[in-house]
Amino acid sequence: MRRSSRGIIITASVLVICFCALLVMMFDYHGAREEAGVTYITKGTIDTGAANLVSAIYLNYRLFDTLFELLVFSVAVLGVRFYLAQQRGNEEEVTRIPESQVIRTSADLLFPPILLLGIYLVLFGHLSPGGGFSGGTVAGTGLLLCAVALGADVVGRRFHEPTLERFEWEILLAILLLALIPVLFGRLPFTDLLPRGRLGSLASGGSILIYNALIGVKVFIGTWVIIHYFVRHRGEI
């Protein structure tokens, strides 16, 4: 016990020292390639047609990096499912803590606006702050609120969970295929083929909107799957 806690303290101290060293070095670092940043700012909106430069970078210039971010998320969901499936769940029906009327009513009242906000963040991610990752999480949190009020299993049945789980992987496949389509036209993968559109309108920014929508649904499902697996194997919500 004492040995392991000493090991933890040493590891933590090393981590903190490394982190501080990194901070000190960052103060010394003035951006090796400032021209890259300047290019993004001056030409970003023209190149991609997206008013939100952040989306323009991570779903157009750096789509390759984002793909791996998405893979990290998928592996996290897979890990939760894999390791929790090995544990025996609560087979017997646990007596639910009676939920207060306040929570049930506020869940009914809040779920539609939260879902709407999530969808808005996804669909307007290329025009204003937001995007698939944050929008998907917002919608997933809304669903979690419902699960608190109604019980996770009820919500899981209502949303046809096995279909959802398969759908999550199909979306990942769709994103990969979408990124590879340009190859058919003799272009490099991850090239955006769609027209740029009028800056500021919903139909602008090429395929950023499509990627945002796919990522949004994927994150929404992933959030829900993680939460539900925790609930199912670690006790009633």
Add this chain to the structure above:
Amino acid sequence: MTSQQALLVLLPFIAAFGLTRRRRFTAVIGMGMFSLTLSAVYLLLNAPDVAITEAAIGAALVTFIYVLAIRKTGRLVIVGDEAPGLLEREGDRITGLEQEILAGFAHHLGLDLVVHFLPREEVEEALLRGEADIAAGGIVHVDAEDRLLKTQGHLPTGLFHLTREDAVEPKQTQETEWIYFSDVLEAIRAQEKGAYTLDLARFIAVSRLDLSGYAVERLPGSFSYTFLLPPDREELHKRLSAYLDHLRQNGELDGMIRRYFS
């Protein structure tokens, strides 16, 4: 000082607040506050995208998951029937010697105390089903089930047997045989027929009523009040016993007893 600097100065304080809380719920709320403040900092740094994500994940989702986890583990659930002076309702509050002991114990563990009132006969079932952590409310050593863990008695008591056979029949026969102490009190007030075994605390409350029609007998032997725990909660049992010993040694228990029974 700009608002951004003010928020940055605030951050370590909120973090320290969250880290030093003993009560888990407060700590989680502190963590949520930290995320929300951090998200405001991001917004002021012209990073609204990051701010939205921080607010959605840090302040909403993670806080939510922690709150759910705490609902399951962050409270100490007590079951028991009302016992005057030990565990009783006083308006919205719950008072009594056992309430005070267990509230102190829950605070010691950093948990929230939750009390569910159940008829005495159902208390043991609730413990065995895993619905509660500790049973209290005037439970006497001898009539507790053997499967359950018991603490060393914290207060000596006696058992009294009340019977009345000549009186009026109960007005309405109850469907269930499990009854609350408040029902017993009502029955004796109405001078109904019946037989009850009561502990000292409850007997004192009953003795304020007219007992002339009842045959009262004190059972021989020495008894004491105890707490019950489910058989698989050895760790909790050890900690509660240690806590009770600690109260006994520094005289706090005697002080509490004097406050409630003098």
